[in-house]
Amino acid sequence: MNIAIVGAGAIGGYLGVKLALSGNNVTFIARGENLKAIQANGMTLTMEDGTSLHAPQVKACTIDEATPHDYVFLTMKSHQVSPVAEQIGRLCHDKTAVVTLQNGVPWWYFYNLVGEYQDRQLSSIDPGGAQWQHIGPQRVIGAVVYPAAELVAPGVVKLIEGNRFTLGEPSGEKSERVTALAQAMIAAGFKTPVSTDIRSELWVKLWGNLTFNPVSALTHATLEDICNFDLTRNLAARMMAEAQTVGEKLGVQFKISIDKRIAGAQAVGAHKTSMLQDIEHGKALELEALLGSVIELGRICNIPTPTLDSVYALTRLLEQSVLKKGKGLSLD
Incomplete structure (x- = not known):
């Protein structure tokens, strides 16, 4: 199986x-020092128990x-996909499947979704429709990512x-292409179930991310x-309740x-979310995919989201301030 990882x-x-x-034949699409290192030495993975796997x-x-x-x-963050959507299209032949592993609401959400919103596009996560046009929703296999790892x-x-x-x-x-991919991933040591309702699976993770990240x-x-x-805790519950109303309106x-x-x-413990880590490092946030898109979904189906709106506004201003200063913000 020929696989490109962008x-x-x-x-x-x-x-x-x-x-x-x-x-499998794997090609990493990378840049900078990471590209040079992989070209020179391959990619190395350190497992949970400390053992090292090397793919030279x-x-x-x-x-x-x-x-x-x-x-x-x-495998990049959601806001990083649109700028390279046209180039991603060039990685595809007629039968290529594109596996989207971003957090949050996917840009293809309404593709083949039976109902009044079928094939509607989401401007919050696909401004100008670049991903819809150049990647194509017909190529997509959705994915929910549960592991945590660090470069x-x-x-x-x-x-x-x-x-x-x-x-x-x-x-x-359960198409031939998704079944074949799941089998290849299982053979590689992953747990890879194939869902018949991938949107509901996405919402389970999104439900926490849209709340705790911002x-x-x-x-x-x-x-x-x-x-x-x-x-x-009460704020989190209100945010989840608003999001649940939106999701259920869409059949989730x-x-x-x-x-x-x-x-x-709570059981995860003293864990910093990825969005907090991005603020500390002065990076752009996945705010549109995790929260702005849910607010847009609410507008589409006429569901008010006042709590989500307020948290979104505050987090967007925080991101703007950090990016304008050009440095991270940390209490450590």
Whole structure:
């Protein structure tokens, strides 16, 4: 199986090493020092128990140098996809499947979704329709990413925990292409169920991300701190309730309660969310994919989201301030 991984960071490196070592032809699409390191030494993965896996034979190139592949994994952050959407289209032949591994609401959300909103496009996460036009929703296999990993040095990834990636066609069918990919990932050592309702699977993770990521960015608090403090715990519950109303309007099934979802986040402990880490490092946020898109979905189906609107406005201003200053903001 010929696989291109666009974004050879933490999750991309984790996937690429294990898929390469199980016999697939893997090409990392990278840049800068990371590209040089992979070209020179391959990609190295440090597992949870400290053991090291090395994939020396993987290819690495820039996106402009890449050729078409059978599967293209997009492992960068959501806001990084649109600027390279046209180049991603060049990685595809007629039967290429593009696996979207971004957090949040995907740009293809309404593709093949039966109902009044079918094939509607989302401007918050696909401004100008670049991804819809150049990548094409018909190529998409949706994915939910559960592992946590870190790019600790150019060409070196450390797995923190997890090995589950849920896949699903937007149509809900168990197609030949998604089944073949799941089998290849299982052979590489991943837990890879194929869902017939990938949107509901996406919402389970999104439900926590849209809440705890911006609240942590604003407060510099860990998941444990947010859930143990009554005022922010109640804020999280209100945000989840508004999002649940939007999701259910669109046919999503929430299989756990808000209290259980908050308890799950609390159990993670003193963990800094990715959005808080981005604020500390002065980086752009995944705010549109995690929260702005949910607000847009609410507007589309006429559901008010006053709490989400307020948290979005505050977090957007925080991001703007950090980017304008050109440096991160940390309490450490």
